[in-house]
Amino acid sequence: PVxxxxxTFVVLQDVSGGESSRLQDANRRVLSWADPxxxxxxxxxxxxxxxIPVRAPGALDTVYAALxxxxxxxxxLDRFAFYAELRAVLPTQVDAAWGTGLSEALRTAAFYLRDVxxxxxxxxxxxxxxxxxxxxxxxxxxxxPALEGAVVVRLNAGLVERDRWTQLYQEAGARAQLVYDQAxxxxxxxx
Numbered sequence: 001p002v003x004x005x006x007x008t009f010v011v012l013q014d015v016s017g018g019e020s021s022r023l024q025d026a027n028r029r030v031l032s033w034a035d036p037x038x039x040x041x042x043x044x045x046x047x048x049x050x051x052i053p054v055r056a057p058g059a060l061d062t063v064y065a066a067l068x069x070x071x072x073x074x075x076x077l078d079r080f081a082f083y084a085e086l087r088a089v090l091p092t093q094v095d096a097a098w099g100t101g102l103s104e105a106l107r108t109a110a111f112y113l114r115d116v117x118x119x120x121x122x123x124x125x126x127x128x129x130x131x132x133x134x135x136x137x138x139x140x141x142x143x144x145p146a147l148e149g150a151v152v153v154r155l156n157a158g159l160v161e162r163d164r165w166t167q168l169y170q171e172a173g174a175r176a177q178l179v180y181d182q183a184x185x186x187x188x189x190x191x
Contacts, residue, residue, distance in 0.1 A: 005141040006046040007121040009033070010109045013067075014156075016100045022156055024128045027090045029155070032087050034072065043072040050112045051090070054105040054127075056097035057134050065108040067091070076079030077117040092143045102126075103134035110146035122150035126176075129158030130165050140171035148173035154182050 033042035034049060034180065035050055043049060051068040053060070067089045073079055109124055118120050124147065152174045162179060169177055 001119070005120045006048065006117075007044075007046040007123055008050065008116045009123045009125060010052065010112050010124045012052050012054050012102070012105045012109055012127065013091065014100060014102075015094050015132075016054065016056060017094050017098070018100075018131075019094065019128065019156075020094045022068065022127070023091065023094055026156070027092075027157075030090060031083065031087055032063065034079075036076065036083045038079070041072070041079075045072060045074040045124070047072045048107075050121075051086070051169045052105055052108055052112075053091060054100055054102055055095055056099040057101040057104065059095065059097055060101055060104045060108065061155050062104075062108055065105075066112070069112070099133035100128065100131045101134045102128065102132035103136065105137035106138045108144060110143050113146035113150060122147070123153065124150055125153045125155065125167075126157075127155050129156060130154070130161030131158070132161070139166075140168050143168070143172035146172075149175050151176045151178070153178045153180075156183055 001190050011030060030051065033111065038044070048071050049068060050066050052065050053067060070082055073082055075080040113122050113124065147169065152169045154177070157179045159181065166177060166179065
């Protein structure tokens with residue numbers, strides 16, 4: 001037998017007002033990754049899934065920011081409980097407050113990614129068009145300890161901010177980046 005490194009997936013889900021048309025699709029996608037059937041799930045035993053909302057600037061509780069933070073279990077019964085809990089906490093409505101605090105959410109994601117054990121894989125998944133109205137933009141230096149060697153996946157990425165974020169993640173040490181616009185994201189499946 002060969003030991004497999006676990007992967008920590010940190011998902012930033014944009015719940016700002018502009019994402020109302022995409023929120024349900026984003027929820028469906030995250031739930032499909034955690035399917036109770038291991039043949040259909042992206043997650044594997046011992047992988048960790050952390051879901052953090054991207055809220056209006058100043059509205060993210062940095063202490064209790066994660067909507068979900070759990071390890072994908074090995075038993076079928078526990079996987080059903082994992083899936084049910086995830087489905088119960090995913091946002092069903094967008095925020096009424098204006099703006100997108102992406103920098104704040106990235107700082108919170110960095111907190112979780114810095115704690116990934118050496119040898120394990122790190123994946124940051126960002127749903128949203130890249131708008132950031134945070135009063136203080138996040139820097140590559142802040143993210144480097146967390147994103148060094150990570151894979152960054154950006155879903156529903158916008159065109160306007162795409163190059164800015166690509167450069168920032170690259171400077172922060174991301175090993176690879178996958179960027180999909182809204183139309184391409186809707187065509188993605190686990191397979």
